[in-house]
Amino acid sequence: MAPLMLLVFLLSEAASDLIEVTVHPGDDVILPCQAAHPSIRAAEWTRPDLEEPEYVLLYRDGHLDPTYQHPDFKDRVELVDRDVKDGDVSLNLKNVSSIDNGTYECRVAPAGSRRRKRAIIDSEPIRIIRLQVPEPAGSENRNSSTVGRYRGLAAGVAGVLLLVTVAVLKYKRHKNKTSGPPAADDDDEASGDKFI
Template identity: 70%
Template sequence: MAPFLLLLILLSEAASDLIVVTVHSGDDVILPCQADGSSIRAVEWTRPDLKPPEYVLFSIDGHLDPTHQHPSFKDRVELVDRDLKDGDVSLILMNVSRHDAETYECRVVTDDSRRKKRAISDSEPIGTLRLQVTEPDEIEVTVDPGDDVILPCQAPGSSIRAVEWTRRDLKTPEYVLFYSDGYLDPTHQHPSFKDRVELVDRDLKDGDVSLTLKNVSSIDNGTYECRVASAGSRRRKKGIIDSEPIRIIRLQVRDPAGPEDRNSSSVVLIVGLAAGVLVLVAAAVVGVLMYRRRKNMRSRQPAADEASADTLV
């Protein structure tokens, strides 16, 4: 029983050392790691699911070594401080996607330590982190038909090379809008969006990549996704950015009054008018009857008076 309890304690202590970092898809994230001492020769970031000798990042003598770097991290990782001041060996991971959700390990090599071949350090990790990637919250935008609408989207950072807006029901490579290196690319734009979409700010100031959609109609109902590609990142052919969306928007266009609604309104109006006419006619008939009754009563009154006078004589 005692060995089992000891094992539980050790596992609990190991679990307590695991740092969990949560980030939204499309954002940049810093994976913190602090080394003891300042005589650091090499820094290595690995992921246990990668097959050796592949790694996330390897830096030696102040230079990044891409020899065995896993392709998915190319141009997406760097050290917070290449000078490694105060032992800071934290990693910056850019444009995070759900494929980055894994466990990361940080190792260092000092001047007096040895390391294995192929840049894999011969030491235990000094930091272990679990990266959790969450999808962006879906927001709903409702608009009246015929109006213009802005679909908001904010990108992290300012080094944006390309912006892509898509709608889930469109077949790849068709898109709503694609903007690259300062120009709109209509090559695979869906015909229904031609001359109806533009970016709120083509200069993409402060990462604003919001979309303006003009003259909205019911055919625009759907789920829209916003993606960006930073400078140096890779993207698929035909203008489709290979990353998770940084914003998901559900657009709902209100239904105008249809023919059935208009017919129902007409019927209600006709019935109302008819009822009004009937009320007026009834009132007129009652008025006429009352007038005739009063007239008859007045005509009978003199005859009655004359009969009374004859009786007295």
């Protein structure tokens, strides 16, 4: 029984590390992340669901490094504390939209840790945040009313074309009846022959 309780405790602790944040489109949001060490050599924010590169933000040796940053986040992210004082590596994400929906992971490498040429921090995330950016309320209704207007317009245009086609056909039939071959009496009189 004790091992089962320990497993439940560990799983609940792991689950509590996930934070869910909901933000309206167009807003800015701060994703919090606090390292245990006050002195940070490198920090990375990633989104594992992105194609390579998956970096949202990469900080190393006192500077932001845009080299491996995913293009969707260029010029839209920064650290709340650019000096990373007291281990604060919270992320400021500007002008959020539905493309920002996803799970964000924060990892840090404390100062004095082994230096690597590549910036990948090989450790478990210290913070995991699931960001949700719902569509604005009523956007589905606006989209369906716009589609309805286009369908109505298309039906109206189709109706007008049908009426024009019918009118042209009736005109041609009427013209063919009135300008048909000359009557037989007219031909007989013109030739001088009379039938008695």
